Amino acid sequence: MSGLTAQPWFCPALGVIIGLPLALLLLNELHGALVRRASSYARPVALLRNWVLPACAVYLLVAQLEQADVHATWSKLAATVFGFLIMLLLLSGANAALFGEARAGSWRERLPGIFIDLGRLVLIILGVGLLLSWVWGANIGGLIAAVGVTSIVIGLAVQTAVGPVIAGLLLLFEQPFRIGDWLDTAPAKGRVVEVNWRAAHIDTGNGIQIVPNAMLATGSFTNLSRVQGAAxxxxxxxxxxxxxxxxxxxxxxxxxxxxxxxxxxxxxxxxxxxxxxxxxxxxxxxxxxxxxxxxxxxxxxxxxxxxxxGLHLDEASPDPELAEKYVGAALTRVAAALGLDDDAVATMAGQARQLLYAEGEIIQQVNSVPDTVGFITAGSVGMIVYADDGRELPLGSLGVGDYIGGTSLTRQRMITGVVALADTTIVAVGRDAMNRVVQNNPRLARQIGGAIEMRRKAATDALAEAAAGVR
Missing domain, CATH: 3.30.70 (Alpha-Beta Plaits)
Known part of the structure; x- marks a missing residue:
């Protein structure tokens, strides 16, 4: 028995037979825990469990052939494979440590993937060269010199083409913009929809503009999505x-x-x-x-x-005579529709003016007290009210021949608002003039009072229905 244990291969073989299953069991449990935590270290642990440890066991066993009298290359092959897997394990672990847990906005998170791939390729080439030198005794000095000279020649030959690419890669590393940002550049203005190592794709609204990263790196542009203020x-x-x-x-x-x-x-x-x-x-x-x-x-x-x-945008001058003629003609039509005489038209014309509103403009605010009665002569308006939760509730629309602002005569606040549904023209008559007209026309007073109550009821019902829907 003592002769068996004295053999040089006994301890390595015993370590493989006992140590390898135990190590694989522990690594399997560790890998499961890392996967459940979504850790970046799960991949190098899997590489260590599935490849490195088995290759190490094979190398330990095959290396015992060196004790035989014959010359064998199996141990060198096993050492090469084992060394290559060790190199991959170190690269995977370094990648997990440096970039797997990178914080948002850090240089590690901003580093373009092509830089990582190039760095990994260089390290693999160096590692393979060292393995050939240590395991096989190869002279790699000449190879390194040849590769260096070749790299210089190729670099000088393609420097014009490669220079913009490198500039683009440095731009990606700095990351002055991200996908979704709005850029104002010399060739295009729009939203960034894609960025790669060569170019940025900008959606201009009329197509995708391809802007080379080198142009952005060597020129100036404005990132409209990164502002210093609140908006x-x-x-x-x-x-x-x-x-x-x-x-x-x-x-x-x-x-x-x-x-x-x-x-x-x-x-x-x-x-x-x-x-x-x-x-x-x-x-x-x-x-x-x-x-x-x-x-x-x-x-x-x-x-x-x-x-x-009455202002002069772009020095345009409103024509007061034209507006006066329009008001006079409009009030004549309004008086005919309401059954008013010429004296009422003259009274209203003394305090009337033409008001123009664009589509979507608020003509009268909710809870305001109007100071005029407005007769719609072109376009249309909508009546609205706001629920307690801020929702806008429509109450219906008014068109040519209808009027708004009847509560100006009663000095009551309007619980409804009025918004222009299209470009609208209103002839607004002052409160004092309308009061005199209404005092001389009881029928018009009853008509305006009825319209006020009807609109107030519609607003109250809408608010009650909205409150019931919320509950």
Whole structure:
């Protein structure tokens, strides 16, 4: 028995027979725990269990052939395979340690995958060279020198083509933008939908613009999705007449900007006077995707607001004579429909004016006290009310021949609001003039009172139904 244990192969064989099953069992349990935790170390542990340890056992057993009298290369082959697997294990473990648990925004998370692959390839080549040198005694000095000279020649030959690629890879490493960001570049403006090692794909709204990363790396661009303030600002420059009061202009523009549907809630719009009758309007929006629509709505509604306020947007001058003729003709039609005489028309004309509203503009706010009675002469409006949870509840629409603002005669707050459903023209008659007309026409007073009660009831019923639905 002592002769058996004295053999040089006994201890290695005993270690393989007893140690290998125990090690595999422990590694199997460890691998299961890492998989359940979704750990990045599960892969190197699996490599160690499935390949490295079995290769180590084979190498220990085959190495005993060196004790025989014959010369065998099996041990060198086993050592080569074992060394290669050790190298893969070290690379896998390093990858898990460096990049598997990388925090968002860190340099490890931003490093492009191609850099990792190139680094892994270089290390594998060096490792294979060392294995050939240590195990087989090969002279790799000449090979390294040849590879170095070849690399220099190839690099000089393709430096023009490779330079932009390297610049693009460095851009990816810096990551000044991500997929979903909005970029304003020299060739295109839009949302980034794809980024690879060669180019960025930008959706311009009229197709995909392919912008090489090298162009972005060597030029300048604006990342519209990364702003320092609370929100992205859609801006527009507007010019008014030199005689328009700056306060009136700023007030009208601020009212328009605040009422835009794309404006970010709880974030105020701003109007800045730039001098020379020019004004900058900034509207906070959710993303640059809403910029085009916001600017279009702003410019559209600003024209109507300027007409109502008597301002001169782009130095356009409203024609007061034309507006006066329109008001007179409209009131004549209104009087005929309501059964009023010429004296009533003259009374209303003394305090009447033409008001233009763009589609979507709020004509009368909820819980406001109107100071005019408005007769709809073109377009249509919708009546709305807001539920307790902020939902907008529609109550119906009014068209040409209908009127709004009847509570101006009773000095009551309107529980309903009025919004333009299309570009709308209203002839607004002042409260005092309408009071005199109504006092002389009891039938009109009853008609306006009935309309007020009917609209109030419709709003009350809608609110009650919305509250019941919430419960």
């Amino acid at each position: 992205y600002q859609a801006t527009a420059m507007l010019a008014f007449g030199p005689d328009d009061p700056p306060g009136a202009v700023a007030s009208a523009l601020l009212a328009v900007a605040t009422g835009l549907p794309t404006r970010l809630a709880h974030t105020p719009a701003r109007v800045v006077s730039l001098g020379e009758a020019k004004y900058k309007v900034s509207v906070p929006i959710t993303s640059p995707a809403d910029e085009g629509r916001t600017k279009a709505l702003l410019l559209h509604r600003a024209w109507y607001a300027a007409q109502r306020a």
